[in-house]
Amino acid sequence: MFVIKCPHCFEAREEEEFSYGGEAFVARPTSPETESEESWGDYLFMKRNPKGWHWEMWGHSTGCRKFFVLKRNTANHTTVGAWTLAEARKIYDAEEATA
Amino acid sequence: MKKDYSIWKLLSQGLKHHEGWTPAWRSPEIKSSYDVVIIGAGGHGLATAYYLAKEHGIKNIAVLEKGYLGGGNTARNTTIVRSNYLWDEAAMLYEHSLKLWEGLTEDINYNVMFSQRGVFNLGHTLQDMRDIERRVNANNLNGIDALALNAQEVKDRIPMINISKDTRFPIMGASFQPRAGVARHDAVAWGFARAASNYGVDIIENCEVTAMDIVNSAIKGLQTSKGYISTSKVGCVTAGHSSVMAKAAGIRMPLESHPLQAFVSESLKPILDTVVMSNAVHGYVSQSDKGELVIGAGIDHYTSYAQRGSPHVIEHTAAAIIELFPMFSRVRMNRQWGGIVDTTPDACPIISKTKVKGLYFNCGWGTGGFKATPGSGNVFAHTIAHDEPHPLNAAFTLDRFHTGHLIDEHGAAGVAH
């Protein structure tokens, strides 16, 4: 039962206000027609599904209706923060670059 | 295989203070090499090892378990067994499993208490009823027992159920599979462990796989917390942790691991002699031999490996049960828990070879794995032994997520497991 601080409403709110939106930053291929069947299928269905830190999208369904990004540990349900899509992108990219 | 569990043995041991019972399964030292290694000593993994030994003559098998055997989803489910699936591929696989269930107690000489008390899948809308009709007809054409019932017929068989038209989701009818039922979950793991062990399978508990040794896209061995094991065939049956094992092998899976919660009531005198499932209201209920109402909830929407979910899911399911059975409002929840279920986009499992030679995956059972235990092990053993799928699992490949040939129990059946 999470408390999530919505990066748009700037307030900690109960999990029931939000809906889970799956893995964040699954980029849609820019040119789908040139994707192979395998790479398109990977985009559609393959997930990181990590045990540990997970960058994921949530929507503030009952509040501002914005999608945002939460970094959450799937092993113990701790969170380090929630950011707008644009803010999160920078942190995520920096993290991916060092990974 | 020795079949020494019987009433006579029990009586004779009773006179000897039960001191003559031997271990149900051996706990041998791990060897450095095996013909086949199964990762995960849940019901599916143990069943795989059992059938590999029994039907395929492979004796040098290890089953590695990072915790204690049968401690994952095998120990955390609501024990429903049925085979009334819509699509041929799924129906045939689960029916194969159901047939194995029907002879399992005898086959493994361990009473798994398979109780064919029937399963009702309730329909609450006109579309539910169309889907039920469609599924029941498909089942009958596939030779699977199934009936479509109207609300009164449901009431006749379950007198406690509320079929009032004034409820938010009035019960309009149900599909009913008489041969379906429930079983004793722990007994399945223990029974398969004992039977596999009797065939010489080494079950190694508290042994975690830490890395996979893959050379030229072929499996060579496993690094474990108890040392290195060389092997050319590895079957991975780790349910909620399948993505973690896949990552170790450098492959991605179309899986998401979600909490699935369940709870039991305090023990009651017999009140419900069948299994009632409602996907529309998210509640599944049966009564165990011990008298507890065993109740399953819907999955939590987020991914998690923590074996717990959010309380509002349980609260909703309690409300759903009260909608179906208003008299259970004063019955009390004794214990709740969560498992980790690995869900696929089409709600069907993956029983498949991978691009790593000798590495096989059996995963993605979502909320429906328990019922498949013997069937899953049986076809997976075939797949590993022959390096080719059994006809019954040929459709359950990883490849279908690329070609689009999904087996869409999700979209089509709208029936939870």
Added chain:
Amino acid sequence: MLNSTTTNISEFSPVMQSPLHPFGLTSKQEKVNDGKGVWANEIPLLGYISLRGNSQNAAFVNAVNSALNVALPTQACSMSYTAWGSILWLSPDEWLITCKRDQRASLQGALETALADIHSQVVDNSGGYTTVLLKGKNASEVLHHCTVYDLNMLQAGKVVGTTFGKLNFYLHQHEDGYYLVFRRSFADYIWRYLERSALPYGFGIAQLNDGL
């Protein structure tokens, strides 16, 4: 045109019904007294305008400010009360403007004119919403039966979108009570839920002072 409400009604006598009309609240209302802990009533048939635009865009904000003659609340969860109603911040690019029904057309017209060349959206949603005023000594207690939101955080001048039972609503607090703003089709569920939640405290239909 759709945006005009000044209709010459000769042969027709259009009748408006608020979303809670079926509950017949008008006939049940009474003067608020100490005998009951929770009082509520619908503030029927207000005008509602949905406004969207980029609050980072000064041109948009200026245009709105000048059209409405009041500062658009751009702080998260903030709102403005005006002579003619209120402006509720719903998200960084979304607001709900409430007003007396007969002012809706002119406000909307002013907004549309001012925003003609600025990326934005102005939509009449008057048929789609209603407002319930909730007050009484147990009002916050009863709301805590209905929403997961922490009402301690709801100072005057703040508006939040949160849960009401299994639905959502917007909530703000002003002077004598809480204002619950929600969709027309939610009215039956929300009102019944409110009635049921208030039962242990005593629930009355409050006589309304004129307007908001």
Added chain:
Amino acid sequence: MSNRISHKNSRVDLNRPLTFTFDGQSYQGFAGDTLASALLANGVKVVARSFKYGRPRGIIGSGAEEPNALVQIDVGARTTPDLKATQVELYDGLVAGRTSGWPSLAFDLKSVGGKFSRFMPAGFYYKTFKWPTKLWPFYEDIIRRAAGYGKSPIEADTETYDHQHHHVDLLVVGGGATGLLAALLAGRSGLKVLLVDDQSELGGYLLSMPNILIGGVSASTWSANIINELQSLPNVSTLSRTTAFALHDMNMIQAVELLQDHLPHAARNNAQRRERLHRIRASKVVLATGAFERPLVFGNNDLPGIMTASALTTYLNRYGVACGKNAVIMTSNDLVYQGAVDLAEAGITVTIVDTREQINPEWAAKTNQLGIKVYVGYGISEAVGSGAVQGVQLVKLGSLKNVVTAKGPYVPCDVLASSGGLSPTVHLFCHDGGRPQWDDARLAFVVSANGRAKDGIFCVGAITGVFALQEGLAKTHDTIAELLTGLGKTINASGLVLETDEIAVTPARRIFNVPDGKDGYGAKAFVDFQNDVAVTDIHLAVRENYRSIEHIKRYTALGFGTDQGKLSNVNGFAIAAEALGKTIPEVGTTTYRPAYTPVSFGALAGAHVGDSFEPRRYTAVQTTHERYGAEFEPVGQWMRPWYFPKPGEDIHAAVNRECLATRNSVGMLDASTLGKIDIRGKDVREFLNRIYANAWSQLAVGKCRYGLMLDEAGMVMDDGVTACISDTHFLMTTTSGGAARVMTWLEKWHQTEWPELEVYMTSVTDHWTTAALVGPKSREVLAKLCTDIDLSKEAFKFMDWRDGKVAGVPARVFRISFSGELAYEVNVDASYGDYIWNELMKAGKEFDITPYGTETMHVLRAEKGFIIVGQDTDGSVTPFDLDMAWAVGMKKPYSFLGKRSLARSDTSRTDRKQLVGLLPEDPNVVLKEGAQLINSSDITPPVAMLGHVTSSYHSAFLGRSIAMGFVIDGIKRRDEEGNNIVYAWAEGKAVKVKIVSYVFVDAEGARHNA
């Protein structure tokens, strides 16, 4: 026989007698009693029969730990099974029943089988009942009848429940000495504090130990002072009769408050709830949950009259009940001595059997003074008695090892208590992943005061293994000081003196299972009373290699009862550890799961039952629909009119009438539930091009177009008509059930993938009432109400929309048709919805205008071959499968959602299941929706299936049955004479069917273009 004594500190009011019945017998108790204390006061020893062996059982504990005394309270709709008598507050007229013992408590049939208990060890059922297999249902039926405690009610619950949410700075769980102190110290600092406690009054174990002096005043005075001050603090709330039963992530605690069960029926308030579930979100949590006393395990330790030492003391001091006249207390520690002294002072003969070699000299002196006989270095090997304890057999214990060195005397008694130490109540601490640590000095699984401080969880009192009161209070002070410091606050303990007159504690003996010198062949020694788990069962499990503690627990059922092993778990772990040759921490604990104590389904559900289970959404025309006698169909959250039966009509008659009236004259449908999304911005056409399969670049202002929406896998997910209001303004409609999903879908793609597109979306679903006026006379009806729109065929064409006034109300009229008829959808502000509906009905009267519901809508659209997403599609259907290539703009520059997936090798097959029309050979046979289509009427499973019937109706207009469905390669087969016959299988029959076009009425469109 009354065991009631007048006791100065008793919380029972002897001036308020109450009558109650148990198991058909009438008794008297007093206000303040629990059912258990009242039964004990009346000398009732046997309250239950054991689960497996049918052995007589009595009350062991005094609270949530009670394993035996499960009772059925009340009758009829209020009957409640499996309550613990120790937790049931007595009220006048209470009716309690037994939950075990058949035919009676005095004689239980199971006890006959119980004589053969040696043949029923742990897990015996796994080894037997297997032969013959077909008899298992018979065996199982017997097992089931033997199992189970109380009876479920069979009437619907008439009482109500709700939820309340709390958001506090600090939640204190437990209202004993340390919990009270913690709440006070935190409350004084100004924090918003909530204190919950499961008892009827605050005080915790102080209620059982009223004679201890704290700060020079009696414990009862001390706690009364604190409670008074707490009540004076506006920032502190307390909830009694409230059990915190689960702790979830980020300190969400669920607690259940019992509001009415303690009241006599006449005093219960129908407006009040029976129970309330509090959901408490706390920044910080202080667990002051205390500990349970652990009994020692010995032979026949389940005889009625045997209890924990703390229960014996509690019954004496709190309830004024002397559970016997001649008490024996066995102990491994100092904790029992104060209670023994209290008993002796109350005139009860007390004998102490202390397993230690040495006892505390201060207690030795006190007991000596009071004439309490203390056997030092002895244990009880076996309790003796028939139906109740009558005496104990002592054995001399080894000084280092727990072995018998000599037989001791036999001591008669009528009550026997034991203490093996305390087990901290760590449940909540562990629910969301916390783990207790074994403390070898304190012989307990404990948690440290600040072990989870980073999560905001602090622990005080006995849960931390601090069992002495003075030390507990001092450490509570320090822990709260630390907590407050972390919040930048300072502690204020002024006026609080925390010294007590306790006697300092000396070490306990490490003993769990008292040896009997018979190598386990002696009398059965129970570890878990509720599940009849004996020491030998644990040994058997280990022998059979069930060596993980989870295996042992599951194989024996240790701790699986409704007491959740509160008395038995640690003894079980210790006995298992010994059998395994491991230490207790090596064995570990099992996982603690909610609920700490059982909680009713009703409380869990709260108000979310009945009308509030799930929302019902209604349109503005609802009351009028009801007036017209509509039957309703739920569509998503909406309630839509299904059909409008006239008196005497069934659904078929009504629908036939509605269909004919609409096709021949005019009908009206409430289409307000369709999702409506207003979309604006300069990129709106591009946005729609990406979202929809069709192309939107060319749609002219004033025009509408049908749109098909796909998911990224290429499967149809929604459809609807979208209108071009201006070049930068479109109004999209969606299916009724899909509106919210589509709105989220649009926002998600816009926000995450295409933020550069200038569009805004707003839901206007609720704003508009949509009355679909359908049929050849619709123009004439509309013309009566609308003069400012040119309704002529030429000026207002099919798929146009116009603004105007209808019945004096501003309206937007769409000339679109979901029936194939001439039709107008009149949209007005929903405030006018009911008005406009009734005006249209009036205007249509001369044409016998007929309101119709979803069923007629389905028939009309099926006659025309229009699909319903969700009925004719199921998430596995592409536009090509629907023969709707015309709705797919393959040439659009941006690869619209789902496009690439359509080209996948399986998805692009041309022989997939495809939508076709189906005509039964017999026009009077209406196919069953969901019938499977097969090639032959020969049914020998498995039969290959070609597809299924998705929609099927009797068409009154055509005078025959029609259907739609999917058939493998159906589009090709449709056109091949000789290959276009299939069979529809349902209800055990195969019906011959011809594959045809799915358009049955007006293929050329003359009617809708009229």
